[in-house]
Amino acid sequence: MHLRAALRACVPRAGHTLLALNQPTRLVAPPVLFSLRNSSTQPAARRVRDVNTLVKDPNAFKEFKRALDLNRYTEIWRWYRVLYRTRDLERLSTRDFLKVVELVKENRVFFERNDAARVRILNQIWTAMANSKIKPNPDLCKLFVELYGRAGDVAGLEKVQAYMKEAGFPVLERGVQQWIMLAAARTGNFEQAQRIYESLKNSDAARDRVLANSLLMGYSRGRHEQQMLQLFESMKTSGPAPDGLSHYHVLDYYASVGNIKEMEEWFAVMRKIASRPLQSAYNVAIYAYLAANQLDKARELFKEVEQHTYVPDYRHDDLKVALAAQEGDAIAAWKSFRRAYASRKKVASVQVMINLAKATGPVKEEDLEEFKKTLALAEYPMTSNVLAYLLRGYRGLRDPVSAETILRWMASAKWTAHGGNYADVIGTYLVHGDVENAKRLFNEVREKGQRIDRYSYASLVRRCVREQKLAEVALVLDNLEQDDMFISPGLVESMREALGAEHDLVKRITAVFEKKVQASKAAKSMA
Numbered sequence: 263m264h265l266r267a268a269l270r271a272c273v274p275r276a277g278h279t280l281l282a283l284n285q286p287t288r289l290v291a292p293p294v295l296f297s298l299r300n301s302s303t304q305p306a307a308r309r310v311r312d313v314n315t316l317v318k319d320p321n322a323f324k325e326f327k328r329a330l331d332l333n334r335y336t337e338i339w340r341w342y343r344v345l346y347r348t349r350d351l352e353r354l355s356t357r358d359f360l361k362v363v364e365l366v367k368e369n370r371v372f373f374e375r376n377d378a379a380r381v382r383i384l385n386q387i388w389t390a391m392a393n394s395k396i397k398p399n400p401d402l403c404k405l406f407v408e409l410y411g412r413a414g415d416v417a418g419l420e421k422v423q424a425y426m427k428e429a430g431f432p433v434l435e436r437g438v439q440q441w442i443m444l445a446a447a448r449t450g451n452f453e454q455a456q457r458i459y460e461s462l463k464n465s466d467a468a469r470d471r472v473l474a475n476s477l478l479m480g481y482s483r484g485r486h487e488q489q490m491l492q493l494f495e496s497m498k499t500s501g502p503a504p505d506g507l508s509h510y511h512v513l514d515y516y517a518s519v520g521n522i523k524e525m526e527e528w529f530a531v532m533r534k535i536a537s538r539p540l541q542s543a544y545n546v547a548i549y550a551y552l553a554a555n556q557l558d559k560a561r562e563l564f565k566e567v568e569q570h571t572y573v574p575d576y577r578h579d580d581l582k583v584a585l586a587a588q589e590g591d592a593i594a595a596w597k598s599f600r601r602a603y604a605s606r607k608k609v610a611s612v613q614v615m616i617n618l619a620k621a622t623g624p625v626k627e628e629d630l631e632e633f634k635k636t637l638a639l640a641e642y643p644m645t646s647n648v649l650a651y652l653l654r655g656y657r658g659l660r661d662p663v664s665a666e667t668i669l670r671w672m673a674s675a676k677w678t679a680h681g682g683n684y685a686d687v688i689g690t691y692l693v694h695g696d697v698e699n700a701k702r703l704f705n706e707v708r709e710k711g712q713r714i715d716r717y718s719y720a721s722l723v724r725r726c727v728r729e730q731k732l733a734e735v736a737l738v739l740d741n742l743e744q745d746d747m748f749i750s751p752g753l754v755e756s757m758r759e760a761l762g763a764e765h766d767l768v769k770r771i772t773a774v775f776e777k778k779v780q781a782s783k784a785a786k787s788m789a
Contacts, residue, residue, distance in 0.1 A: 316344045323353055330361060339365055346386070347717075351394040359391055360402050367409055377413035384409055384418060400431045404438060411441025414448035414484065436462055436469075440476050447480025452489055455480060471502035478508055482515040490515060506536055510543050517550035525550055538570050545577050552584055560585060578602075580614050587617035595621035596640035599651075610651055612658055619655025625664050630671050646677040653686055662690040662699065681707055685718035689725050692734040700734070704741045713745060720753045723771075727760045735767055739774075749775045 316322065322344045329337035342362050345351050366383055384406065391398060398406070403426050410418035419442055426433045433439075439458050447455035459477050463470050474497055481490035494512060497504045509532045516525040529547055532539040544567045551560035564581060579602030586595035595618055603610055625633065637644055649668050656665035665687045672679040684707040691700040707714060714722075719742045726735045742749070754775050757768050 316340065319344070322348065323350060326354075326358075330358065335365055338362065346390055349393075351390050354394060354396065356396055356399050356402055359387065359396060359398070360405065363387060363402065363405050363409070367405065377415075380409060381413050381415045381418060384413075384415075388418075388421070397429070398425070400426075403429075403431055407438050408441045411443075411445045414445050414480070416445055416449055419445055436473075440473060443473075444476045444480040447477050447486070447489070448484035450484060450486065452486075467502045471497075471505060471508075474502055475505075475507050475511065478511045482511040482518075485515065485519065487515065506532060506540055509535065510540050513543055514546050517546040520550065520554060522550060522554055522556070541567070541570075545581065548581050549584070552588055555588075557585070557588055560588075580611070580617075583614055583617045583621070587620040590621060590623065592621045592623070592636045593639045596637060596642050600640060600642045612654065615651050615655035616658035617655070619652055619659050619661070619664070622652065622655075624661060625667050627667055627670050627674075629667075630674060633671075644675065646672065646675075649675070649677070650683065653683060657686045657690045660690060660693060662687060662694060662696065665690050666699075666703075681712050681714035682718045684712075685714050685722055688714075689722050692722070692726055692731055692738070693729050695731065695734065697734060697737055700737060704737075708745075714741075714747075716748045716750070719745075719747055720750060723753060724756060727757060732761075732767060739767070739771060743774060749778060751775065 319325065322341055326338065326341035326345060329341055338361065345354070363384070366380060366387070369380075388406065403422055406422045407419060410422065423433055423438075423442075426438075439462055443455050443458035443462070446452075446458065455477060459473065462473055474493065478490060478493055478497075481487075481493060490512060494504060494508065497508060509528060513525055513528040513532065516522075516528060525547060529539070529543065532543055544563060548560050548563050548567075551557070551563065564585065567578070567581075579598045582598035583595050583602070586592070586598060599610070599614065599618060602614075622633070622636070634644055637648065642648065649672050653665055653668040656662075656668065669679045669683060669687055672683065684703055688700045688703050691697075691703070704714075719738065722738045723735055723742075726732070726738060749771060754768075754771055757765075757771055761768050763769075
């Protein structure tokens with residue numbers, strides 16, 4: 263074990279495990295070793311979780327490499343984001359990027375667990391690699407192909423394939439073509455999907471079943487019922503014989519479209535095949551029951567999950583949070599959330615935060631003490647992260663009053679509400695068309711000497727454009743210009759795609775962007 267890793271194991275780290283907050287610290291190392299890890303000498307950046315603050319740390323690259331050595335998922339991602347924001351990725355190796363992409367694959371590091379979020383982050387990483395002049399190796403390219411294929415992103419696949427061909431990497435091998443087939447099936451390109459499927463089949467039944475299940479998954483995720491059922495029947499008649507995963511993909515389709523009757527019939531078939539169906543089948547079925555407001559069936563199925571003694575994972579407790587939210591049981595929701603995320607290196611998803619807010623209910627400033635009691639009963643300490651989770655939940659519920667209440671709670675607890683928190687609340691007001699309250703908060707954050715960072719501004723613009731709140735977009739642009747904030751070409755392009763090149767707002771942001779570019783060029787020439 264490395265000395266640094268050994269030293270870190272000596273003392274519980276604040277914020278890393280909630281149990282450490284409720285128990286006395288036990289020293290297991292001699293005093294001389296402990297003095298090296300004393301909190302007074304620990305770099306302040308390690309105690310700060312906010313990326314907006316960490317961008318000022320001059321040791322960001324060292325911290326990133328250190329997190330890689332210790333395999334700490336959350337820290338790896340946090341410091342990667344810092345390096346991305348400061349455009350300091352030149353020193354990253356192919357191995358470093360491979361680890362970051364693996365975190366994206368495992369859904370370990372970002373809030374939105376959906377394909378759109380994954381594709382957005384993959385595009386950012388691929389662009390960052392291109393800008394840092396890193397040459398992706400075949401393994402890294404295959405990982406990108408797999409993730410773009412799973413998400414059904416054809417543009418991403420074509421981009422990686424073009425690079426692989428130029429670099430002389432094999433693109434016709436099974437490990438690459440399988441994911442191209444899945445994306446083709448998902449996006450409705452049935453001829454290409456079937457052609458690849460037939461070309462890759464061989465006499466190995468096990469490998470052919472994996473291939474068929476990938477194609478089945480593509481049809482299921484793309485919601486192509488007819489092609490999905492035809493393939494399933496073909497597997498039954500001519501092989502490879504469908505297994506539990508094959509049945510799961512069909513069940514997943516019916517759960518996603520809310521066809522409870524068909525879902526239950528396929529679940530019954532899975533029970534006949536195996537006494538313990540796939541745990542994923544239980545997860546999607548329970549969520550489908552919750553979406554259909556069939557709470558009794560959801561609870562009954564959840565009891566069955568616990569009787570089967572599956573290995574608990576964060577999804578198991580996520581389901582408990584969802585059940586508690588439907589029943590309005592705040593204590594049970596926060597207790598389940600604590601179990602799900604206290605001891606695992608996972609980031610809570612947006613949907614879980616929405617469920618936490620739904621279970622907690624609308625709040626007022628005077629409800630703070632009551633909320634503290636709820637957390638105490640759930641054995642959950644009051645932290646700034648708790649309030650940040652709750653704020654994001656109310657943003658998802660489109661409840662600006664409760665979201666702003668959380669801002670005030672942060673101040674009363676002597677935690678600093680940074681610009682990103684303000685942006686979350688401002689965006690929630692804007693989607694309601696409440697311009698006056700949004701203006702008030704813009705002025706408030708400016709009066710406090712804080713700044714809404716450019717990423718939060720970009721998020722506000724995109725959210726208002728998506729909601730067709732164009733007057734609100736103009737307000738955001740007013741404040742963006744007033745704060746003299748950087749505008750990325752990606753933001754300009756996304757607005758152009760959504761509104762058209764001739765729209766006044768697009769012309770305005772394009773003019774501001776070009777002005778910034780010219781100013782930057784002039785500054786460089788003067789230097």
